[in-house]
Amino acid sequence: MIPEARARMTLQTMLARALAWRPGGLARNTACTVAWNLWRIALQALNLVALARLFGADGYGVLAGTIALFVACAQFVGMGTGMALVRDSVRDARAGADVYAQTRTVYLATGLAAFLLAWPLGVWLLGDQVPADALAALAFAELVAAPAVMPLVYRLQSQERMGAFGALLSLPPAVRLVVTLALLLLDYDSITGFALLYLGGMLCASLAAHAVASPHGCARPRWSDLWYLRQGLPYVLPGVTSAVGSEVDKTILLRSAGAAETGHYAAAHRIMQAAAVPVGALMLAAVPRLFRSSAATGRPHGARMLVLAALAYALPMAILLWLLAPLAPWLLGTQFRPSVDLLRGLSLVLVAACLRQVTLALLTTSDLQRIRNRIEVSAAVASIGALLAAIPVFSAWGAVIVLGTTDLLVVAAGGIALYRHRHRRAVGRA
Secondary structure (H helix, E strand, O other), X not given: OOHHHHHHHHHHHHHHHHHHOOOOHHHHHHXXXXXXHHHHHHHHHHHHHHHHHHHHHHHHXXXXXXXXXXXXXXXXXXXXXXXXXXHHHHHOXXXXXXXXXXXXXXXXXXXXHHHHHHHHHHHHHHOOOOOHHHHHHHHHHHHHHOHHHHHHHHHHHHOOOHHHHHHHHOHHHHHHHHHHHHHHHHOOOOHHHXXXXXXXXXXXXXXXXXXXXXXXXXXOOOHHXXXXXXXXXXXXXXXHHXXXXXXXXXXXXXXXXXXXXXXXXXXXXXXXXXXXXXXXXHHHHHHHHXXXXXXXXXXXXXXXXXXXXXXXXXXXXXXXXXXXXXHHHHHHOHHHOOHHHHHHHHHHHHHHHHHHHHHXXXXXXXXXXXXXXXXXXXXXXXXXXXXXXXXXXHOHHHHHHHHHHHHHHXXXXXXXXXXXXXXXXXXXXX
């Protein structure tokens, strides 16, 4: 066949394949998850603007530092049983209902225990800046009411029902926005008022979610269900160590540098976190399939595609954040002018943060959870030590530097572990 005819047939084949292409399950689920995450980004952006306008830099800094403490503590709620639910339900569909009931019991018990420990901790650390009743309301909302929907969320993820999954994850930011807008209309800038209204709204939303989405005939909570806690223990540390990088920095900053500096940093950090949400959506949609493929072949398929997709998104988004950073004071108020430079610094961190999400998801679904735990625990301990040393000297910029450095180290260590795992399997097959 002459080269011209061969080239013509190749082009025709490529065109025919392109026209015949239809989105697969992963593409549809990712698109659905991204759509819901864009909705959550919009909710969080409106929340940020409304809270900044309501409380100002000082009040927003106090609220951000307080909520960050309880969100970090909330990573112990469930003790990793949510990810165990996804793993077990995907690999044995008949176990789904029983695993869901056991996970729900673990979430309830550990949430109450976490509240009894975190509330006194909050009073000890922040009692001079936040009233005790506000701390109690925020702690119960973040440790009991909000996590109560997570067993439902993980069950829907295991079934790859990403529409309902995204809707349930949107409940907390939606409740916060309604509460904040109500306080803005009333011109009532009270942190205690916000805390009490948020608690009431979150309890109502969680009860409604269970009434609508819980499977029919689900067993009542039983003490014997707590045995399932052991299945989740390997998955506890990722959430805790992730919270160290994304939440604890604000609490340390509030204690060391004051409310205004915390407000400037927290506003910039929330914008950067919102920009990273689509990569998290991709990982959430991919996890069930990665677990399934690793169970069949020993390693998750599509790892290279996920890394390239994360880079293709993160690099342009980092440039966009850098260029649009000067608009932050226009949205949040003139008190947030220092957030512009911080947001530009965090735009560079965005790329490392997105790669970290991909790397850690690949470690988990490759059955390298112990290695992931060791990497993340080491990074968390080093991060806390570095934050305590850097923030008193460099203020908010210390947190930016530590956050970016920690993410890069986690990506490097995780990449090495994945390469060695793949090399060992290749040698074993040979």
